[in-house]
Amino acid sequence: MSTAPTTRPTSAPARTNGDVSFWYAADGLPARRPALDGDTDADVVLVGGGYTGLWTAYYLKRADPSLRIVVLEKEFAGFGASGRNGGWLTAALPGQFRRYAAAHGVQAATAMQQAMFDTVDEVIAVAAAEGIDADIRKDGELTVAVGEVQHRRMLAHLPEQRAAGWGEDDLVTLGAAELGDRVRVSGARGALWTPHCARIQPARLVRGLAEVVERMGVRVLEGTEVTAIRPGAAVCRQGTVRAPYVIRAMEGFTATLPGHRRTWVPMNSSMIVTEPLGPGVWDEIGWRGAELIGDEAHAYCYIQRTADDRIAIGGRGVPYRFGSRVDAHGETAEATQRQLAGLLHRLFPAASSAGIDHAWSGVLGVPRDWCATVELDRSTGLGWAGGYVGHGVATTNLAGRTLCDLVLGRDTDLVRLPWVGRKVRGWEPEPLRWLGIRGLYVAYRAADRREDAGLGRTSLIARAADLLSGR
Ligand SMILES: Cc1cc2nc3c(=O)[nH]c(=O)nc-3n(C[C@H](O)[C@H](O)[C@H](O)COP(=O)(O)OP(=O)(O)OC[C@H]3O[C@@H](n4cnc5c(N)ncnc54)[C@H](O)[C@@H]3O)c2cc1C
Missing domain, CATH: 1.10.287 (Helix Hairpins)
Structure with a gap:
């Protein structure tokens, strides 16, 4: 669908602010599932109904349909970052290769990167097999160097990326003219293109996953806040779920659990989306595919062309709230909206008169060393995964498969990846x-x-x- 954009003052705030995210605007927020109703027993309980919890439930149930699995979700499945993100299903693990290699050796770090390449295709394959329509299109990712300094920095990082397993076909350098054939970004000097990334509609993926696991027999209980996790139990106001395995899958919300304020900081990310852009605007921009576009700025941005012909752009906004507070329904400060709109107009002047339909924000989890972890302590049965630092759309799937193997005690390649059992110190007070x-x-x-x-x-x-x- 394409309609001509109406001309509005570019500084005007978004027509809708918050309401969880734009990704729910077309289909509406999902109807709530029932809450926990008294004490119960399970084999595995997952705390948090985002991609991490749901992928883990999916692979466990697929491996052993007899398992009694309960997902406990404070709001509704997809309320968190999984229903709000930029829709980059990407294999990239920025900066993490170096740290995994330093701690565990280059081979282990390269295996992690290879696992991420495979993960992008795994998500696409499962979505297709399970009938989840999440507007998925794998046209890859373009990291655009805007200006000379970004260009030099991009090329300087290339050898490290090659060492991390990104071969000539995994990461292709494009000059300004070649980039211009795919998309015209103002001030661009060149780009890196990788095929290992797909555009998704985040809320449709998480909603579809929740429906799939429910059909498989997983109990997804919503409106159920876990107030404490301890070995053998997840405690809620409505009752306690007793289970030998209790997995924390709350990512950016982890700091709200007693004892976890300094585990991962809830970092904020904000997005805006334009109204649908008309064919004339797209002709000027020349962006015919569904490549995900980012830049090489230090405070980087991430951009997608939505399935209904809008541009969604995100960036850090207000990065962090004192005391690790998390936001509620995604309201976004007008200053942040202006910042993002300014960036959009700078990169794509042809979109300058497009109205902004929606602004929203969400939290993601950042560990002190900026590296994701997955863990199961067999002595307590407590496990977790997260700290994906804004790269959780694909990584949560790898986490889910890994947690499945850990719970089932399988000795697989996945449980030997360097992020498994990685010890990270907490943040400062x-x-x-x-x-x-x-x-x-x-x-x-x-x-x-x-x-x-x-x-x-x-x-x-x-x-x-x-x-x-x-x-
Ligand atoms: C604006 C934004 C843009 C992003 N863009 C991208 C991107 O393009 N690509 C990418 O790879 N990553 C991106 N990310 C990161 C990615 O979305 C996350 O890493 C990923 O969704 C994390 O999934 P999760 O299931 O671990 O956590 P979440 O999806 O946050 O799920 C955690 C769940 O726990 C629930 N919960 C909280 N407290 C409790 C409690 N006490 N009891 C029970 N349940 C509770 C929450 O309601 C929530 O549903 C982005 C994040 C944000 C915020």
């Missing part, structure tokens, strides 16, 4: 946490501004911020 994270993003934005203003090289501010943060 407040106010250090707030000062550090806010300071980091002030530094990254300042670095981007200096580079945009003609600094001619990667800003030392950004290098120092990377060093200090361990990013």
